[in-house]
Amino acid sequence: xxxxxxxxxxxxxxxxxxxxxxxxxxxxxxxxxxxxxxxxxxxxxxxxxxxxxxxxxxxxxxxxxxxxxxxxxxxxxxxxxxxxxxxxxxxxxxxxxxxxxxxxxxxxxxxxxxxxxxxxxxxxxxxxxxxxxxxxxxxxxxxxxxxxxxxxxxxxxxxxxxxxxxxxxxxxxxxxxxxxxxxxxxxxxxxxxxxxxxxxxxxxxxxxxxxxxxxxxxxxxxxxxxxxxxxxxxxxxxxxxxxxxxxxxxxxxxxxxxxxxxxxxxxxxxxxxxxxxxxxxxxxxxxxxxxxxxxxxxxxxxxxxxxxxxxxxxxxxxxxxxxxxxxxxxxxxxxxxxxxxxxxxxxxxxxxxxxxxxxxxxxxxxxxxxxxxxxxxxxxxxxxxxxxxxxxxxxxxxxxxxxxxxxxxxxxxxxxxxxxxxxxxxxxxxxxxxxxxxxxxxxxxxxxxxxxxxxxxxxxxxxxxxxxxxxxx
Amino acid sequence: xxxxxxxxxxxxxxxxxxxxxxxxxxxxxxxxxxxxxxxxxxxxxxxxxxxxxxxxxxxxxxxxxxxxxxxxxxxxxxxxxxxxxxxxxxxxxxxxxxxxxxxxxxxxxxxxxxxxxxxxxxxxxxxxxxxxxxxxxxxxxxxxxxxxxxxxxxxxxxxxxxxxxxxxxxxxxxxxxxxxxxxxxxxxxxx
Numbered sequence: 001x002x003x004x005x006x007x008x009x010x011x012x013x014x015x016x017x018x019x020x021x022x023x024x025x026x027x028x029x030x031x032x033x034x035x036x037x038x039x040x041x042x043x044x045x046x047x048x049x050x051x052x053x054x055x056x057x058x059x060x061x062x063x064x065x066x067x068x069x070x071x072x073x074x075x076x077x078x079x080x081x082x083x084x085x086x087x088x089x090x091x092x093x094x095x096x097x098x099x100x101x102x103x104x105x106x107x108x109x110x111x112x113x114x115x116x117x118x119x120x121x122x123x124x125x126x127x128x129x130x131x132x133x134x135x136x137x138x139x140x141x142x143x144x145x146x147x148x149x150x151x152x153x154x155x156x157x158x159x160x161x162x163x164x165x166x167x168x169x170x171x172x173x174x175x176x177x178x179x180x181x182x183x184x185x186x187x188x189x190x191x192x193x194x195x196x197x198x199x200x201x202x203x204x205x206x207x208x209x210x211x212x213x214x215x216x217x218x219x220x221x222x223x224x225x226x227x228x229x230x231x232x233x234x235x236x237x238x239x240x241x242x243x244x245x246x247x248x249x250x251x252x253x254x255x256x257x258x259x260x261x262x263x264x265x266x267x268x269x270x271x272x273x274x275x276x277x278x279x280x281x282x283x284x285x286x287x288x289x290x291x292x293x294x295x296x297x298x299x300x301x302x303x304x305x306x307x308x309x310x311x312x313x314x315x316x317x318x319x320x321x322x323x324x325x326x327x328x329x330x331x332x333x334x335x336x337x338x339x340x341x342x343x344x345x346x347x348x349x350x351x352x353x354x355x356x357x358x359x360x361x362x363x364x365x366x367x368x369x370x371x372x373x374x375x376x377x378x379x380x381x382x383x384x385x386x387x388x389x390x391x392x393x394x395x396x397x398x399x400x401x402x403x404x405x406x407x408x409x410x411x412x413x414x415x416x417x418x419x420x421x422x423x424x425x426x427x428x429x430x431x432x433x434x435x436x437x438x439x440x441x442x443x444x445x446x447x448x449x450x451x452x453x454x455x456x457x458x459x460x461x462x463x464x465x466x467x468x469x470x471x472x473x
Numbered sequence: 474x475x476x477x478x479x480x481x482x483x484x485x486x487x488x489x490x491x492x493x494x495x496x497x498x499x500x501x502x503x504x505x506x507x508x509x510x511x512x513x514x515x516x517x518x519x520x521x522x523x524x525x526x527x528x529x530x531x532x533x534x535x536x537x538x539x540x541x542x543x544x545x546x547x548x549x550x551x552x553x554x555x556x557x558x559x560x561x562x563x564x565x566x567x568x569x570x571x572x573x574x575x576x577x578x579x580x581x582x583x584x585x586x587x588x589x590x591x592x593x594x595x596x597x598x599x600x601x602x603x604x605x606x607x608x609x610x611x612x613x614x615x616x617x618x619x620x621x622x623x624x625x626x627x628x629x630x631x632x633x634x635x636x637x638x639x640x641x642x643x644x645x646x647x648x649x650x651x652x653x654x655x656x657x658x659x660x661x662x663x664x
Contacts, residue, residue: 035626049480062592066555067571077482077483078483080520081482102556103553104552105556106553106554106555106556107554109560110553110554110560111555113560115556116556224520262600263593263596263597263600264482264597264600264601264604265482265484265601266482266485266517266597267482267561267597269560277555279550280553280554283554334562381607381608381609382608382609385607385608386481386604386608388607389600389603389604389607393600393603401623401627402596402599402623402626402627403596403599405589405592405596406592406593406595406596406597407596408590409568409590409592409593410593411562412568412571413549413564413567413568416549416567416571417549417550417553417567420549420550420551421550422550422586425550446542467612468607468612471613471616472603472607472612472615472616
């Protein structure tokens with residue numbers, strides 16, 4: 001059957017084991033386990049101090065399968081945001097996974113804005129991992145954090161590990177951390193560092209990878225919202241293996257609350273680092289990992305600039321310049337020298353605004369200078385507007401009666417969820433009454449607006465960034 | 474945890490017509506912009522609530538239902554992970570329960586919750602249109618269109634649109650494909 005370009009995208013994907021031959025229903029797509037989804041055998045020991053249980057291996061398969069499907073099925077935003085995705089995954093204990101599938105589907109639906117359907121069948125063979133050597137890292141109760149090497153995760157890891165900020169209701173104390181990273185540098189082996197500040201960090205990567213191009217497919221969907229599920233679940237796995245219940249979400253308020261409040265067009269609300277998502281995930285993981293998991297959002301009511309200023313005031317900011325915030329791939333870079341950040345995407349603009357707020361020197365030469373766009377004014381305008389608008393929109397959540405009311409409705413909904421959370425899945429600094437939630441959100445947006453205004457005013461008068469920003473703000 | 478180059482989402486045709494109208498000097502300040510905005514909103518609402526959900530909301534508004542009883546459901550936190558409900562439906566149900574608890578009748582509670590959802594739709598479309606225009610035209614022009622959009626949104630009879638949505642709950646969710654008639658050029662403008 002030919003699928004029209006005007007219909008909602010849908011796909012059915014089956015994960016096959018090894019050379020298993022399956023009766024393929026019409027149009028069903030195949031994803032080969034251990035080929036299209038690969039497990040990093042040299043990274044696994046960093047997660048599991050003893051042989052991983054079958055359930056943990058199943059969890060990796062489930063996450064990898066979801067990540068594969070999310071990137072494989074292209075959205076059709078001219079028709080609608082959502083997709084219908086059906087996926088069949090082999091697991092060692094289908095009964096258990098069927099019992100937790102309802103909550104997982106709920107999380108996936110709310111996270112990606114799609115409609116997911118999961119089914120589980122009995123795996124024919126169990127994945128064999130190399131025999132574990134000696135116990136390298138005894139469990140020390142280390143909290144874990146998804147570490148993107150951006151400014152937020154850098155600052156949060158330093159502040160939490162140095163004991164500058166407390167986690168939950170506990171008194172501030174120094175902590176060793178497990179950082180979950182991506183990138184080839186940490187794929188081959190785990191890396192442990194004793195820092196100059198008296199704590200250690202252990203960097204491990206996600207223990208599986210998914211092939212971008214395979215037999216009859218290319219993973220091209222860029223939205224990939226379920227990456228939040230992958231990273232936070234893997235962080236929870238690392239924390240639980242270390243006998244800790246805590247996963248730290250390093251995102252600032254601009255990244256956690258901002259995208260959720262400023263939904264654009266037909267897209268689904270972005271909840272990737274929002275407490276609504278982490279509260280639901282915590283609920284689900286408690287069953288899957290068989291131990292409580294608590295997601296802490298220590299910076300949710302701070303701007304990135306305020307977090308960085310705290311880092312500077314405690315004199316633990318050295319090395320910040322090595323962080324990388326840019327969302328744009330290297331192939332789009334105009335200046336062909338060393339790898340630069342673009343300076344115009346929302347991530348880069350927020351970085352620049354925040355570094356200025358924290359009074360850290362951030363010369364324009366750090367960025368893929370937009371002077372070179374001089375010949376292409378249309379492209380410059382487009383990139384500037386697309387980078388600036390998300391920041392402007394969050395600064396203006398109370399600017400017009402319509403926007404202000406829409407913001408209030410969202411906060412009221414959030415307050416109701418918090419109030420009805422009888423299991424206390426939301427972190428303590430979010431368990432607030434409606435008035436306090438409104439006050440904190442407005443304060444955050446106000447500080448963000450001031451920081452953005454200062455950043456724009458500091459640009460030359462001829463700068464399109466300044467002209468456009470000041471006219472819109 | 475990064476997204477790549479930001480990509481604008483395409484503005485639906487009905488909202489393009491709102492922009493055209495808001496940009497046209499002859500239409501500015503007239504009811505025409507508001508009417509087009511209401512048309513576009515109605516399409517959004519129909520897409521957000523499919524037929525079964527609209528019927529359910531209509532039934533809920535018609536008489537006090539067990540759904541409003543705090544004992545009959547696990548609360549908004551349980552609903553939020555319910556895979557059978559759409560995201561829009563979850564929010565509307567939570568808001569309707571709040572209004573019902575604040576002593577509104579079921580009909581008023583559902584209608585007010587839907588009006589609030591309509592406002593969120595209009596705000597999301599405003600952001601999209603603003604971003605889309607800012608990539609193409611001068612910022613002063615963008616602001617003119619947006620202030621006209623704001624006026625039309627404030628004058629729109631949201632309750633009327635909600636009544637229309639609930640009254641006509643068996644109408645199809647998806648708008649029919651627009652046919653270009655000889656009276657319209659390819660931009661959808663009447664000759």
